[in-house]
Amino acid sequence: MSEAVIAQADFNSRHWRYPVAGRIRPGADAHFEMLTRLLAETYNPYKPAVLDWPKLEPETLARITSLPIWDIAVQTEIKAAARIRAFARTVRSDKLRAALNHMADEEARHRDVLSRLVAAYDIPMQPEAPYEPPRDTEWGFMVTGYSECVDSFFAYGLFEMARQSGFFPPELVDTFEPVVQEEGRHILFFTNWIAWHKATMPLWRRPYFLLKVAAVWGFLIWERIGIARGVDGLEAGDANFTVNGTKALADEMDPAKLIDICLAEDKKRMAGYDERLLRPTTMPRLARLARRFMRPKQVLKHA
Numbered sequence: 273m274s275e276a277v278i279a280q281a282d283f284n285s286r287h288w289r290y291p292v293a294g295r296i297r298p299g300a301d302a303h304f305e306m307l308t309r310l311l312a313e314t315y316n317p318y319k320p321a322v323l324d325w326p327k328l329e330p331e332t333l334a335r336i337t338s339l340p341i342w343d344i345a346v347q348t349e350i351k352a353a354a355r356i357r358a359f360a361r362t363v364r365s366d367k368l369r370a371a372l373n374h375m376a377d378e379e380a381r382h383r384d385v386l387s388r389l390v391a392a393y394d395i396p397m398q399p400e401a402p403y404e405p406p407r408d409t410e411w412g413f414m415v416t417g418y419s420e421c422v423d424s425f426f427a428y429g430l431f432e433m434a435r436q437s438g439f440f441p442p443e444l445v446d447t448f449e450p451v452v453q454e455e456g457r458h459i460l461f462f463t464n465w466i467a468w469h470k471a472t473m474p475l476w477r478r479p480y481f482l483l484k485v486a487a488v489w490g491f492l493i494w495e496r497i498g499i500a501r502g503v504d505g506l507e508a509g510d511a512n513f514t515v516n517g518t519k520a521l522a523d524e525m526d527p528a529k530l531i532d533i534c535l536a537e538d539k540k541r542m543a544g545y546d547e548r549l550l551r552p553t554t555m556p557r558l559a560r561l562a563r564r565f566m567r568p569k570q571v572l573k574h575a
């Protein structure tokens with residue numbers, strides 16, 4: 273593939289507009305059209321098999337292979353693909369099912385990218401555990417969707433910090449950049465699916481659904497507290513590599529700065545998509561709230 277073709281594909285994955293003018297209300301038919309077209313029309317057709325794995329300096333290689341994130345990252349992608357596919361099977365609309373299967377294919381591709389990285393750098397891995405998605409397929413999809421909302425938000429910032437500090441060499445940053453953006457599209461899709469689903473369900477179902485959303489968040493917090501306490505990462509489930517990645521980078525990190533970068537990156541990564549698509553807001557809101565109680569380290573040092 274030529275450089276120009278790759279650059280165009282990258283641009284298309286970051287910029288998209290639904291070609292119908294006017295206001296679009298969440299839950300409207302046009303909103304459904306928009307959300308079910310988003311992933312297919314912003315698809316970046318990179319092939320994991322042709323990715324270049326740069327030869328790393330021994331020090332960089334040791335730093336990367338010792339990051340405690342690879343097992344969880346692979347497991348997370350396997351689970352995500354299985355849960356999304358299981359949910360897709362229970363959905364009646366052909367368009368929504370196709371969009372979900374598209375998302376599941378992208379998760380499978382992430383796993384492929386990671387497997388190739390692991391093989392290229394000889395990263396020792398635990399055997400992959402088989403995974404059976406939960407019986408309540410909607411629950412499974414929502415756990416994956418909200419997990420991605422949390423993890424992508426931190427991944428944006430960690431990735432950018434790793435790039436700025438040279439923790440990741442630039443060639444690896446380039447390889448992973450489309451994956452990070454892809455997760456951004458996923459949470460955009462998920463956020464709009466939640467809004468559409470809520471708006472179109474019968475009124476009597478809404479309280480139950482809101483409870484379910486709260487239960488998913490409760491579950492995610494419980495899982496992440498488990499990981500932070502040092503519970504074995506794989507057993508803790510969905511708490512993604514960003515939690516462990518945060519720990520690995522913690523020494524070099526200023527939490528206030530990290531949040532600022534996460535917020536800036538979130539804005540930048542979402543900026544190219546149709547403004548009528550709702551944005552994921554929970555993490556940015558929580559982060560802005562937490563940020564009010566923090567001061568950057570440098571400021572303290574010079575004070």
Ligand SMILES: [Fe+2]
Pocket residue numbers: 349352378379382455
């Ligand atoms: Fe993924």
Ligand SMILES: [Fe+2]
Pocket residue numbers: 352379420454455458
């Ligand atoms: Fe994803």
